Ligand SMILES: Nc1ncnc2c1ncn2[C@@H]1O[C@H](COP(=O)(O)OP(=O)(O)OP(=O)(O)O)[C@@H](O)[C@H]1O
């Protein structure tokens with residue numbers, strides 16, 4: 001019987017670089033995880049594409065998805081809803097593939113309750129001033145939203161001890177290497193075989 005995939009959850013304060021790190025990991029040709037695209041009621045930022053960056057929904061649509069139990073987890077974050085479509089995650093894990101979620105901490109806590117054997121990684125900035133610098137430099141939020149996100153960020157960072165691993169995002173490439181190494185180690189711990197050997201044996 002095929003092993004189920006691993007659920008990998010990446011959290012961290014707004015602006016720490018989760019999206020940047022995730023995009024870098026998914027641009028690597030040997031990445032074997034599947035990214036779960038979230039739903040949100042936030043307005044698209046310039047360049048964001050529906051169905052690629054998020055599934056953009058109205059509040060009414062989102063609340064209907066909640067009622068229909070279509071979300072694995074959801075949270076209200078600085079005035080908008082964010083949530084993970086449950087069917088995609090369950091079907092992909094069942095098919096044996098790893099699924100990667102990039103979500104904030106309230107959602108990660110809900111996922112931990114449903115998937116206690118998931119792999120939970122918290123990304124931290126080198127400092128709070130660098131965090132603020134990154135979110136300001138990104139230039140996507142007005143000042144009052146940045147201030148709200150910074151207030152939430154401090155509360156989120158206090159939650160990092162609930163995670164299996166804390167990874168610093170000092171440099172994007174280093175953070176990606178650390179995350180990839182953690183995932184490989186986790187597979188080895190569970191199966192006692194490195195994933196590349198499993199692939200090699202399946203191919204024969
Ligand atoms: N290691 C790094 N060093 C310097 N800048 C970085 C680093 N990682 C990301 N950044 C920059 O920080 C900004 C925020 O990154 P990003 O949007 O990926 O953060 P995020 O955690 O996904 O934010 P949010 O939770 O608000 O969506 C971007 O402008 C990005 O280019």
Ligand SMILES: Nc1nc2c(ncn2[C@@H]2O[C@H](COP(=O)(O)O)[C@@H](O)[C@H]2O)c(=O)[nH]1
Pocket residue numbers: 012013014018038039042073074075077082083084102103104105106107108
């Ligand atoms: N609980 C969830 N949080 C999510 C999900 N998708 C994204 N997020 C997190 O929300 C904040 C804000 O995101 P932004 O794109 O508006 O900057 C950030 O921490 C994301 O990681 C989700 O499905 N569930």
